[in-house]
Amino acid sequence: MSNHWKLKHKEQLPATTSTSESASEHSSDTLPITSSVKSQQSIEQAFITNWDITDPQSKEIHNAIAEMFATDNQPISILENKGFNRLLHLLKPKYKLPGRKYMSEVVIPAIYERVKKLIKDEISKAKAVRLLTSDIWTCLNNMLNFLSFTAHWLDKDFVLQHRTLQMKHFTESHSGYHIRSVLEDLSATGDITSLIHVIMKDNGPNILKAINESLFVGKGCIHMLQLAIKASLQVANVNDALTSARSIVTHFNHSSTAQEKLKNIQKELNLAEHQPVQDVTTRWNSTYYMLERIVEQKRAISLYISDNSSTVNIRNCTERQRLILKECLILLKPFEDITKITSSTFSSISEVIPHSNTLIKF
Template identity: 25%
Template sequence: MEEHVKIAGPVNGNFTFKKHPDGTIDKGRVICVLCKKEFAYHRSSSSLAYHINAKHPVASATAANVSGKDAPNLASHSNTLRQTKLEDNTPRMSKSATERLTNVLAKWIAMNCRPINIVEDEGLTEVLQTASNDPLYKPPCRATVTTKISKMYEGEKKKKLEILVEDSPNCIAITGDHWTSAGNHSYFGVTGHFINNEWNLNSFALTIMKSETRHFADKCAEQFLQVANDWGIEAKISTIGTDSAANMLAAMRALPYEHIACNAHILQRTITVCLDNSGFVGVLAKCRKIVGHFKQSPASTTELNQQQVALGKKSEHLIQDVPTRWNSTLAMVSRLLRNQEAVQATMDQRNNHRLVMPTEAEWGKLQRLEVLLEPCRYVTELLGGEAYVSCSIVLPAFRHLDRIMDITDDDPAYVVKFKNAFQKELAARQPDVNKKTWLKLATALDPRFKDLKCLPREKREQVWTSLENMLQAAEPRRADTLQLSTEEDEPAQKKRRSALILGSDSDSEEDGNEYGELQRYRAEPSISIDDCPLQWWYDHSGTYEKLSALARKYLASPATSVPCERLFSLAGHIVQKKRAALLPENVTKLVCLSDWLKKEK
């Protein structure tokens, strides 16, 4: 039996005398029964009381409330007593709240293209601790976030597959293109586009996968087929949109799908060629030198900003045009014209004689060029959308540009040269008449442009005839019904078929025909250019059941391959120089997931 120290006060019963190996008791040494720490004992309990109060506050409070005879019982409970730590009294987030925060972190990293190692950022940790009111919270590690993103990708992809199966019609348009990353790796991107049952235009990424081989035509065709097989849409693809590269054109000839060339590329290439062989070459060269000077001289830029403020204008930098950046020449010219006085004042102030400013006649040339290129910019932006119908706009938009480029009596020789070249180049780069069929049908099925004024009069009726033939082909076959009918019923069947061919409306609702449906659609008034054609079809889909099915098919195709360009811009934010070593499968997950999550908002 251990002999307890009989000490008055709160330490009573919390210490025992130390025993020698021979069993004798050392009255000069005591041991704490709670933590087994040894102390010197000189008949003073001050140091012992301090130890109990500081290290064992629970035992101290308990010992103060028990009598001397109960003190020995305290030793029997010493194993259940422990020191209270600071974090025991700190409010902590629950496990479910921590899990939710981890999921939100993973979603933020994926959607906004943040590097995964951002979870190790001390500043982010401090922000999260402050926001959660938990000073001990630690963000998840990189492995946890990577696992969360992978699971999120699989879950979102499953949702997209369900949408393609359940909510999409039997026609999906896709666009495809190639891209080279900062790590000099080639990727192939594909986007899908369709109109759902609610007549909303859906557009999202299908993949961006690493391409291991050179971009030969047969390999490009195989890649399109592989993506279609992975998503189970081989039988649903209606059109494939690409640029006009030779390998892509050859690949499209090998595939059983309609090809739509990127009309924005066609327009921009037309502009580039016309500018290179026009009377604007000299003045544009001067503009590039002026902008380049300000780009390379911080002092001149500062002086320019001061002159802009002094003239009551907005402080803004000049823009340098880039051949591969659409509408950049127009942006350079417009910015220079807007800041003509400020630029001239800056050059005079700094006595820079190396640069030659445009003459008054050349400034006039730039003003004419701005007027010529502004409609092209508008059409480019109009064709490049993916949140609205764009396929049916191509022919009206190009016809609009063609009219703008008509020569007038007031046009000087250099403008006449540009307009002639523009009309010739644009006509040469557009698909031939046979390949325009899809665009013509889409235009006719758009209630904004169904008057087909963008086509010559003799071509308009051909479009409606094509639609009539398609509606007739879409009619359910009645061969089995005819075989089962009696000879007495045959005259009535033939009569109804004759009425169908003549295009007359039947008195019975069951005997309504597609030709009557088409004629009624043609009689409808056109809607405003600002109205939504999908909303019109949503309101009239019950009236034009078979025609609306065609509208869903033809209006879903994008006019350009710009959706892929946007996908590559997104990929460029992810595959940076610091992240050039990302695995291809991780690039696919991050790019697609970011695209999906942003479009869900």
């Protein structure tokens, strides 16, 4: 048949051949290639093997994840999050994410020892006094108490440096005995703490007892301003005025409806849409901010109380109390301004002393 076409129908042969070749090319461009691609992908996937957990590339990612826990305040439970696992698999298919046990018992301790050595080397090269500051504080994310110790020093270029030496979950009562126990744990790392000259602390009897019974030398200076201002605000008429102000702030903080009504009144009066600020007894400047907001929103608060007197149980400050609050605000402002100045990162004692003397004469 092929010879017949070549001899008798030569003119039709190119078209037929072209059509056949085209069909062949079309066929080749579709099913066979698709099949080949699928086959190739399967083969590639079959030959992908996970990195060993001790592989240098795995270790690099282990360390990056562990450092993320610290820098971003992420919980170790993120290792079990599906989204996090999917992201890592997409970025590094060969990487196998370790479990909590390996991360907490191998990776994190290794980083701790490495950083500890770096800090020791830095402190040993310090050109000026090395000291510790310590405080018990509450993490607002989980309301857990922590006792921390931070080292401060000047490096060879006389640049102020600081590093946290220890931060321990503090579950016990804040007694001198329990604080001293943590200090003894810190003393166990003598290769660093032997370089420390003094601990700067507050004058609370618990911390005084802890320091005096430890191996450290303590100097009480922290929270002195807090204690002095707190005592001055305990005067009867001042305390009464502050109590009235706090009751107003508490009302708004516990009612979203009240906040919305106050916001509408602020718009009508063309006032800044600021909500009242609640103070806390351990931070004197929070009382300053509360008074500042009460004075700023005097008209809006008065109008709110007047409009809602039949539905809410809240009393406004008297004129005498308002006058006392204004005077307190005037008296506390220099303390607030100087606190901000002397609390800057690079504030030195040569700056603190003149300001302190100014406040004493104020």
